[in-house]
Amino acid sequence: MSKQSSNDPTDIWRSLISQWEQNVDKFANTMMGTDEFSKSANLATQVQLKIQSAISEQMTKQLSLMNIPSKEDVAQLGLRLQNIDDRMRRMEETLIQLSKHIDPAATSHTKSVKMPPRTKKAPRKQDTD
Amino acid sequence: MAQSTEASRISGQVQTLIERTIQRNIKGLEYIASPAPAVGQTPKEIIHNRGTLNLYHYHPMADEIYRVPILMVMATTNKSYIFDLAPGQSFVEFLLKAGFDVYVMDWNAPRPEEKSLRLTDYVLDFIPDCINRIQRESGVEDVSLIGYCMGGVLSTLYMATHPDSPVTSLACFTTPADWSKMGLFSRWSSEENFDVDRLVDAVGNVPADMIFTSFDMLRPANRQVGRIHLWDNMWNDEFVKSYRMFDRWSNEMLPLAGEYFRETTKELMWQNKMLKNELVINGRHADLKQIKVPAFHAIAEHDHIVPLAASKPLLDLFGSNDKTEMILKGGHVSLIGGPNAVRRLWPALTGWLEERSE
Numbered sequence: 001m002s003k004q005s006s007n008d009p010t011d012i013w014r015s016l017i018s019q020w021e022q023n024v025d026k027f028a029n030t031m032m033g034t035d036e037f038s039k040s041a042n043l044a045t046q047v048q049l050k051i052q053s054a055i056s057e058q059m060t061k062q063l064s065l066m067n068i069p070s071k072e073d074v075a076q077l078g079l080r081l082q083n084i085d086d087r088m089r090r091m092e093e094t095l096i097q098l099s100k101h102i103d104p105a106a107t108s109h110t111k112s113v114k115m116p117p118r119t120k121k122a123p124r125k126q127d128t129d
Numbered sequence: 130m131a132q133s134t135e136a137s138r139i140s141g142q143v144q145t146l147i148e149r150t151i152q153r154n155i156k157g158l159e160y161i162a163s164p165a166p167a168v169g170q171t172p173k174e175i176i177h178n179r180g181t182l183n184l185y186h187y188h189p190m191a192d193e194i195y196r197v198p199i200l201m202v203m204a205t206t207n208k209s210y211i212f213d214l215a216p217g218q219s220f221v222e223f224l225l226k227a228g229f230d231v232y233v234m235d236w237n238a239p240r241p242e243e244k245s246l247r248l249t250d251y252v253l254d255f256i257p258d259c260i261n262r263i264q265r266e267s268g269v270e271d272v273s274l275i276g277y278c279m280g281g282v283l284s285t286l287y288m289a290t291h292p293d294s295p296v297t298s299l300a301c302f303t304t305p306a307d308w309s310k311m312g313l314f315s316r317w318s319s320e321e322n323f324d325v326d327r328l329v330d331a332v333g334n335v336p337a338d339m340i341f342t343s344f345d346m347l348r349p350a351n352r353q354v355g356r357i358h359l360w361d362n363m364w365n366d367e368f369v370k371s372y373r374m375f376d377r378w379s380n381e382m383l384p385l386a387g388e389y390f391r392e393t394t395k396e397l398m399w400q401n402k403m404l405k406n407e408l409v410i411n412g413r414h415a416d417l418k419q420i421k422v423p424a425f426h427a428i429a430e431h432d433h434i435v436p437l438a439a440s441k442p443l444l445d446l447f448g449s450n451d452k453t454e455m456i457l458k459g460g461h462v463s464l465i466g467g468p469n470a471v472r473r474l475w476p477a478l479t480g481w482l483e484e485r486s487e
Contacts, residue, residue, distance in 0.1 A: 008142055010361075017357055024350035032313055032346060038322040046324065049331040075241035075333075082180060082242055089179065096265065113188045118196040118269065120228045122483035 152364035160363065166373050169210035171222050173233075177262055181239040181246065181386070184259050185209075186232050186266065190225035195486035197271045197297060198230040198263055202256065202280035205389070206340055208381055209235035211277075211466050214374045220465060223475045229482065232263050234280070239386040244333040246386035248286065248393070249411040256287040260295060271297040273482060277465060278303050278435060282397075285443070286408070288422070289415035298485040300425040300478060303435045303461055306446055307404045308397045310438035313347055318398050325394045329387040337382045344382070347433050375462065404442060423451035425481050427474055429464040430456055453481060 031037060060070045069077075177184035201221075203209035212233060213221040224231050234255070239246060260272050274296045276284030281304025288299055309315055317323065329335070345352065355372070362368040402408040408415040424447050428440045437456070444452045455477060459469045 010146065014361065017354060021350040021354040025348050028346075028349040029313065033316055035316075035322065038317050038319065041317065042322050042324065046327065049327065053331055071241065075244075078240055078242035082240075085179070115230070115267075116189050116192050116194050118194055118230070118267075120191070120193040120195045121487055122195075 149364045153360065156363045156366075156369065157360070160369060165377050166215065166370055168215065168374055168377065169208075169213045170216065171213050171219055171225070176232075176266060177259065179255075179258075180243050181237050182255050182259075183235045183237060184232060184262060185235060187221055187225055189230060190222070191228040194228050194230050195483065196269060197273050197486040198232060198267045198269060199224065199273045199275060199482070199486075200259060200263055201231065201233045202274065202276040202284050203233065203235050204278035204280045205236050205251070205283075205385060206279060206382055207378065208383070209233050211378050211462065214378075214466055215370070218371070218374075218466070218471065220470070220475055223471075224479065224482075227479045227483070229479075229486065230267060232259070232266075234259055236383055238337070238383050239334050241333055244329075244387040247388045248283075248396075251283050251389065252286045252290060252410050252415075253413070256283060257291065257294075264295065270295050273298045273300070273486060275300045275478075276302070276304065278305075278461070281443075282403070285417065285420070286403075286410065286415045288420045289408075289417045290410055290413045292416075292419040292421075296422060298423045298425070298482065299420065300427075300481070301443060302427045302465055302474075303429055303432055303440055304426065304443055305397075305403075305435045305439040306441075306443035307439050308401045309404075310436055311398070312433070312436050312439075314343070314434075315398065317343065318394055320399045323394070325391050329391045333387050334384040335387060335390045337384045340385060341380070341382045344379075344434065375466070379462070404446070406446060417446040418448040420447040421449050423453075423481075423485055424449045425453045425455070425478065427455045427457060427464060427478070429459050429461055431459060432461045432464070434461040 056071075060072065063070045172188040173185045174188075175183050176186045201209070201212060203212070213219040216222060221231055221233070260274075263272055264270060272295055274284050274288070276282070276299075281301035284299060285301060285304065288294060288296060305311060318325070355376070359369065359372050362372075396402050396408060400407075403415075403417070406415075406417050424444055426440070426444050428437060429435075430437060432440070444454055455474065457464055457469055457473055459467055464470060464474060
């Protein structure tokens with residue numbers, strides 16, 4: 001079954017673009033699917049990481065000399081805050097559990113919208129036929 | 130007579146061509162000057178925030194809702210507004226209008242101190258924590274779980290490690306099960322070529338641009354051709370709006386927590402432990418045969434990120450007797466947000482959930 005050909009130049013152009021895309025993707029996927037490509041890409045990443053690490057080390061030294069906190073210092077501070085956050089979350093959980101003993105209808109947060117009743121039933125098969 | 134018809138057809142084509150060229154120039158200027166379209170506009174509340182995790186509760190849109198609430202788990206690489214692009218093109222809105230109570234687990238970029246997050250945190254802490262909160266919030270014991278891509282993996286692993294979970298049905302979209310069939314990803318991250326330890330030790334969290342580049346390299350011509358299609362369709366407001374929303378979403382990738390990336394690479398990509406049913410998370414066997422609840426899996430036939438061969442075996446690994454698989458035309462993203470999703474996936478999934486949500 002052959003496709004009806006179109007003589008609309010824009011359709012021909014679109015078809016050429018689509019063909020070009022398929023060819024480029026196919027070629028690139030074949031090339032990038034080789035072990036050589038994977039090895040080269042990973043080697044490039046390693047080199048980039050080494051450079052990044054050397055710059056980061058120098059930067060940390062400079063920041064320390066200027067008495068300015070480094071990214072690692074800020075991350076440590078963040079970790080401490082996260083620990084406090086986790087403790088507070090556990091305390092909140094305990095409080096919710098306790099409040100449920102006092103008022104079983106209590107929920108964890110105040111709703112800003114009124115929830116409709118949970119009574120909806122699935123349409124029966126004969127209703128949809 | 131035939132000659133006059135042909136002349137009138139050619140004249141019509143030329144006229145359309147001229148009109149569209151003028152429109153392209155006018156709209157092209159508008160495009161450059163206008164801000165990116167708003168996304169994720171369906172009203173919601175953040176009911177829980179914990180570092181990288183946000184739990185949203187969407188406001189109901191029906192007078193009466195189903196008893197069982199839905200929790201959707203987003204992939205850790207992207208923002209969840211792919212579920213809620215724009216009114217009329219929003220899966221969340223579709224579910225709300227059908228009478229569901231919807232919650233979504235969304236992700237922020239992990240902070241540097243969150244580089245130590247592991248699969249354990251996502252599977253044994255974040256998901257159960259959100260389910261507990263939904264139970265308290267809704268006053269209902271049962272929950273339906275939906276996961277997209279890596280969100281599907283996390284949801285599956287949660288179910289596999291919690292045989293007594295309150296989840297009564299599980300739906301996954303484009304979720305990989307056989308990681309050896311992940312195409313170029315498998316090859317690039319092979320144990321022989323990829324030093325994941327050195328990478329994670331050096332960067333902490335894996336940068337978003339690195340993830341973006343690896344996704345982009347799967348279809349190198351795609352972005353350029355996308356721009357050509359955009360120019361070609363610049364006269365068409367709907368096309369431009371849709372293009373910009375998808376483009377914004379695909380560009381807005383998230384970094385991945387370092388240890389989570391290391392673990393995923395070693396345990397899933399290298400050792401394929403999900404397929405072998407051998408994965409152990411913090412001492413708990415993630416036994417997929419323990420997933421006995423009704424399960425649904427939507428697969429994209431032309432998915433270049435999670436190929437059909439990688440996602441197809443998922444349901445075979447489950448112990449459930451009630452399994453529904455749906456293979457749809459389209460790609461990884463169009464499956465949940467494209468025109469085919471609106472016409473086929475959303476109604477099919479809604480019908481499946483309705484019967485299991487009373």
